[in-house]
Amino acid sequence: MAGTTNEFSFDGFTLNPAVGELSSNTQSIKLTATETSLMVLFIEHKDKLVSKKELMTFLWANGAFIDKDAIEDDISRLRHKLGQVGLKDRIKTVPMRGYKLVTNR
Numbered sequence: 001m002a003g004t005t006n007e008f009s010f011d012g013f014t015l016n017p018a019v020g021e022l023s024s025n026t027q028s029i030k031l032t033a034t035e036t037s038l039m040v041l042f043i044e045h046k047d048k049l050v051s052k053k054e055l056m057t058f059l060w061a062n063g064a065f066i067d068k069d070a071i072e073d074d075i076s077r078l079r080h081k082l083g084q085v086g087l088k089d090r091i092k093t094v095p096m097r098g099y100k101l102v103t104n105r
Contacts, residue, residue, distance in 0.1 A: 008039070008040060008043040008044070009043075010043050010046055010101070010103050011087070011103050011104045012024050012025075013085070013087070015036070015039050015040065015043060017036050017037075017040055020032065020033065020035075020036045022039065022081075022082075022085065024085065027085045027086075028085070029081050029082075029084060029085055031078070031081065032074075032077075034059060034066070034074050035074060035077065035078045035081065037058065037059055038055070038059070038074060038075065038078055039078070041054075041055065041058050042091065042099070042100070042101035043101065045100070045101070046100075046101045046103045047100060047101065047102060047103055048100055049094055049097055049098050049099075049100050050098050050099055050100060051097060051098040052068060052071060052097075052098050052099075053098075054098070055071050055098065055099070056068070056071065059071070075091060075099060078091065079091050089102075090102050090103070
């Protein structure tokens with residue numbers, strides 16, 4: 001993820017991966033490198049299922065040592081941070097399959 005300058009947008013928020021920040025006109029939150037990587041993947045696949053295997057492969061490719069339990073912990077922390085800026089319940093669990101970011105389109 002180093003050197004990434006692209007910004008990603010959804011529902012009035014912008015993710016700047018270079019600084020690990022998700023912001024709107026009125027608020028912002030700092031994300032860890034792993035949380036930022038997760039948000040990039042979820043935004044690129046918004047409203048679509050992302051399997052746990054895809055998550056692990058993507059995070060591993062971006063330099064994170066990750067296992068299934070760590071992914072669940074990272075997603076839990078990310079959900080909490082999203083809730084702080086009014087994006088509660090946006091990352092949905094699809095039992096036995098994976099997760100998806102639900103947007104307002």
